[in-house]
Amino acid sequence: MANLASTYRNQGRWDDAEKLFVQVIETRKTKLGADHPDTLTSMNNLSVTYKHQGRWDESEKLDVQVMETRKTKLGADHPSTLASMNNLAYTQKLLGREIEAIELMRECVQLCQQRFRPNHPNLPSSLSALA
Known part of the structure; x- marks a missing residue:
């Protein structure tokens, strides 16, 4: 899911990428914990997506x-x-x-x-x- 979200982001499909990154973050928080490196990487990826959307406060x-x-x-x-x-x-x-x-x-x-x-x-x- 994270790889597909990154692919969407690379294609400029910001909304699709955002939805998947949010799902990945929630799943990783539940399964790995909020402070796990993979969870943090997914949060960073969502932040980058927000930057591309001009949503700098959320980023x-x-x-x-x-x-x-x-x-x-x-x-x-x-x-x-x-x-x-x-x-x-x-x-x-x-x-x-x-x-x-x-x-x-x-x-x-x-x-x-x-x-x-x-x-x-x-x-x-x-x-x-x-x-």
Whole structure:
């Protein structure tokens, strides 16, 4: 179901993708738990779908949930948490809250610099996003 939802999203079939992603999230919450990595990935996928639909407030709510849960479960400097921080910063920028977005990306870059070697691919992409 998650793969089909992603296919729908890639085809621009936002409503179909949304319906399936919601089903996947609910099923994964029930079977795996709300803080399971697969559940969080599905929440992120729904957030991306909302972004494509211009539903940035709804996207932001999911981005915050995913980031906070990953921080708690995996730590602030885990690659998945850092990706979530990046996603939230992007959403904040879409919402016109550039100062918040820049502050979050600065934190993300700082954590990346502490976590990764200078040639790690996550570091240049985070620096680029901040720029």
